[in-house]
Amino acid sequence: MRAVNYNPKLRLQIMVILVSLLVIFNIFGGYFTRFFIAEIAILSIFAISLDFIASRGGMVSLGHAMFLGIGAYSTAILSINYGIPPFYSTFLSIIIGLLIALFIGYFIVLLDGIFFIMVTLALGEMFHAWVFTSELLGGSDGIPGIMRPSLTFIGFDLNEPLVFSFYSIFWLIIAYYFIAKITDAPLGRNLDAIRQNTSRVSAIGGYTKAYKAIAFSISAGIASLAGSLYVQLNGFISPELTHWTVSGEGLIMIIVGGIGSVSGAILGASVVHIIQHELSNIISWWMFIIGFGFILVVLFMQDGLWGLIERIKKKFG
Amino acid sequence: MKLEINNISKSYGSVNVLENINILSDKKECIGIIGPNGAGKSTLFKIISGIIKQDNGLVEFNNKNINNYSVEQRSRLGISQSFQKNSLFLEMSVKESLMLASSHKYKISFNLFKPLITNNFIIKNAIKIAKDIGLEDYLEVKSEFLAYGLQRQLELGIAIASSPKLLLLDEPTAGMSPAETKDIIKLIKKLSKDYSIIIVEHDMEVIYNLANNIYVLDRGKLVFEGSPSAVKKSKLVQKIYLGI
Numbered sequence: 001m002r003a004v005n006y007n008p009k010l011r012l013q014i015m016v017i018l019v020s021l022l023v024i025f026n027i028f029g030g031y032f033t034r035f036f037i038a039e040i041a042i043l044s045i046f047a048i049s050l051d052f053i054a055s056r057g058g059m060v061s062l063g064h065a066m067f068l069g070i071g072a073y074s075t076a077i078l079s080i081n082y083g084i085p086p087f088y089s090t091f092l093s094i095i096i097g098l099l100i101a102l103f104i105g106y107f108i109v110l111l112d113g114i115f116f117i118m119v120t121l122a123l124g125e126m127f128h129a130w131v132f133t134s135e136l137l138g139g140s141d142g143i144p145g146i147m148r149p150s151l152t153f154i155g156f157d158l159n160e161p162l163v164f165s166f167y168s169i170f171w172l173i174i175a176y177y178f179i180a181k182i183t184d185a186p187l188g189r190n191l192d193a194i195r196q197n198t199s200r201v202s203a204i205g206g207y208t209k210a211y212k213a214i215a216f217s218i219s220a221g222i223a224s225l226a227g228s229l230y231v232q233l234n235g236f237i238s239p240e241l242t243h244w245t246v247s248g249e250g251l252i253m254i255i256v257g258g259i260g261s262v263s264g265a266i267l268g269a270s271v272v273h274i275i276q277h278e279l280s281n282i283i284s285w286w287m288f289i290i291g292f293g294f295i296l297v298v299l300f301m302q303d304g305l306w307g308l309i310e311r312i313k314k315k316f317g
Numbered sequence: 318m319k320l321e322i323n324n325i326s327k328s329y330g331s332v333n334v335l336e337n338i339n340i341l342s343d344k345k346e347c348i349g350i351i352g353p354n355g356a357g358k359s360t361l362f363k364i365i366s367g368i369i370k371q372d373n374g375l376v377e378f379n380n381k382n383i384n385n386y387s388v389e390q391r392s393r394l395g396i397s398q399s400f401q402k403n404s405l406f407l408e409m410s411v412k413e414s415l416m417l418a419s420s421h422k423y424k425i426s427f428n429l430f431k432p433l434i435t436n437n438f439i440i441k442n443a444i445k446i447a448k449d450i451g452l453e454d455y456l457e458v459k460s461e462f463l464a465y466g467l468q469r470q471l472e473l474g475i476a477i478a479s480s481p482k483l484l485l486l487d488e489p490t491a492g493m494s495p496a497e498t499k500d501i502i503k504l505i506k507k508l509s510k511d512y513s514i515i516i517v518e519h520d521m522e523v524i525y526n527l528a529n530n531i532y533v534l535d536r537g538k539l540v541f542e543g544s545p546s547a548v549k550k551s552k553l554v555q556k557i558y559l560g561i
Contacts, residue, residue: 002408184432186420193406193417200404203366205392205421205479214427 001195003055003260004303008184010310014263015176018270019169026165034161035233036277040270041168042229045175047253047265049222052179054251055260056191057215058198059109060117062247063124067220069131069242070097071227076143076237077136087149090228097224098217105216110209121244128242142238146231158232168229172266175222180262182218191215192260252290256297258306267305318379318395318482318513319343320365325374327360334360335371335537342483342530347505347514349528351521351548353557356534359401362487362517366398367391378483393421395482399472401491407461411452411471414460415443418478442478450474450504466497470504477508484512490523502526521558525549533557 026037046068053059074093078084084092108119131137138144148158149167158164182188190211194201202208231237240246249272257268275293279286301307322340326333335357342348352358363369365376367388376383378394386394406414416439420426423439433439447453450470455463460471469489476484489505490498498520505527508514518524524531525545533541533548535557541548548554 006408181430181432184434185430186417186426186428186433186436189413189417189433190420190426193409196406196408197404199388200400200406200475202388203392203398203400203404204418204475205389206426207421208389211426 001054001058001060001259002302003192003195004258004264004306005310006192006260007310008180010306010313011180011261011263014261014267014306014309015180018263018266019173022169022172022270023166026162026169031161034165036273038161038165038168038229038233040273041165041172042226042233043250043253043273044172044266044269045229046223046226047250047257047269048172048175048179048262049219049226050247050250051254051257051259051262051265052183052222053215053219054254055195056183056188057109057212058113058195059212059216060113060251061120061219062117062244062251063120063122063127064219064223064250065242065244065246066124066127067097067101067223068227068230068246069127069237069239070100070220071224072231072237072241073131073137073143073227074224075228075231076146079147080143080145085150086147086232087151090149090225090232093224093228094221097227098221101220102213102217105213105220109212109216120247124242124244124247128239128244131239131242137239138237140239142236143231144236146235146237148232148235164233168233171225171229175225176262176266179218179222183262187211187214252294254304256294256304258304261304261306264304264306271305318345319377320483320513320515321375321377322361322365323375323377325361325364325371325376327357327364327369327371333537335364338374338534338539340532340539342513342515345513346529347509347516347527349524349531349545350515350517350534351519351524351531352534353519355536357537358517358519358534359487361534362398362485362515365515366396366485392479392481396485397476397479397481397483398485399476399487399489401487403465403468403472405460405468405471405475408459410457410459411447411463411474412440412443412456414471415446415474415478416440418475419443419446419480422479446474446478449477449507451500466493466500469493469497469501473501473504473508477512481512484508484514486514486516486518488518488520489516490518490520498523 022037026034050064071093074096075089078089078092079086111119132140151158156163158167190206253268253272254265256272258264279289320342325335325338327335350358364371367386419439419442447456450473452470490501531548533554541551541554
């Protein structure tokens with residue numbers, strides 16, 4: 001699997017434009033637009049987490065929604081059952097996701113291609129099945145009544161859609177910054193090298209398994225953050241969030257955006273979510289169109305929208 | 318540097334690929350391992366580098382039993398290798414490939430936040446190696462766009478970037494034109510001043526040009542050991558290679 005050209009400068013430029021657009025639409029939009037912006041920001045965080053392990057380490061996960069679920073359910077349980085403030089629940093959820101992934105990663109990160117995909121799919125489905133029947137986690141009904149964090153002591157009421165959207169955008173910027181930093185650091189470059197040629201990284205003395213396990217764990221922590229924000233946005237969590245199709249949609253987003261570009265994941269999440277929403281308002285067979293569009297991207301534009309932007313930039317200087 | 322290979326044997330099913338091979342290298346030298354196709358050269362190379370494990374025998378490096386060491390662990394001990402088929406990071410530039418290859422030596426590979434390109438000592442090291450292997454004009458070129466001969470040079474560069482104690486070269490001239498072969502021989506000769514080298518090769522001329530000591534394998538057995546001139550004169554070697 002190829003990633004897009006490594007280009008930190010373009011990555012930052014696209015990120016700045018995207019965040020600016022999100023901020024502008026958030027300021028001038030109505031209630032629904034602001035909710036929608038928050039959704040895009042959260043989906044983007046999830047897409048960044050998937051993009052990171054796919055492009056840095058070559059780990060394509062069809063079970064990553066499990067970590068979205070772990071973040072979401074942890075936040076719900078910690079804040080409702082244990083009375084931990086939602087803001088701190090978010091941090092604890094990230095740590096829980098990170099640690100679970102470190103344990104799982106120890107056993108699975110060295111699996112190649114299809115085996116890694118299928119094992120993550122199996123793990124994700126096992127988790128989904130457990131969540132669906134677990135009384136503690138509300139079974140198929142899920143858990144309602146999840147509160148948003150209270151930041152009134154610094155003058156922010158996160159129950160305001162405008163403020164919560166900014167809060168989500170803030171976390172998106174943090175996630176982007178964190179992953180962009182790691183991508184450029186020796187660990188990230190080694191992970192990129194592992195995707196390209198694992199045996200050569202071993203031959204030069206690289207700690208292949210450790211690098212991949214760390215990446216898997218970091219990615220899971222970020223997916224858990226997205227899950228935590230998701231339940232705070234909606235106020236409830238249902239098992240549907242942990243279904244493998246959610247991971248599949250995440251992969252579609254990063255392919256559309258351009259694998260390995262970080263900001264391409266945000267672009268892909270934004271475009272796919274907007275198209276999904278707009279099309280579903282117009283026609284009932286919108287999934288057919290999405291599927292067809294995805295096939296076109298894979299056939300003719302493997303470096304996604306990132307590649308398109310790169311070509312346009314080259315053409316017009 | 319001391320490498321000792323004691324009574325190494327390896328078989329696949331009923332086929333004995335290697336039988337009681339003994340090799341000792343305890344000084345800076347260039348050892349050649351030759352033999353016709355199926356002699357067991359590549360298997361021996363893979364056993365020394367840790368890619369596969371022998372059935373019997375012992376591999377010792379600097380008096381340490383490394384039988385159970387993986388490729389990664391052997392590399393960290395100072396055993397580096399280049400592959401018969403180019404094994405590069407095709408989407409990376411020459412400079413970045415060399416920087417990455419030395420990031421383990423400088424113990425910065427777990428660094429999460431400082432960009433690799435801001436490590437000046439690693440950049441300097443990469444540029445020095447690029448000069449050593451004749452790729453200083455291609456530093457920013459992606460590996461996939463290099464000509465085959467230049468890719469072979471980069472293959473060597475990646476192997477030496479971690480300043481190994483022992484360099485294992487598997488058919489370094491494989492697939493090269495006569496002119497490219499000449500260049501790579503020159504390069505390996507230059508490297509042999511700084512590194513202990515073991516070359517596995519089927520091209521006798523390459524080995525005669527480079528090795529101080531040659532081990533000749535035939536059907537899994539070590540049949541001759543000696544200097545290039547002794548090997549040249551050996552009737553046994555001529556028989557193995559030329560069938561006369």
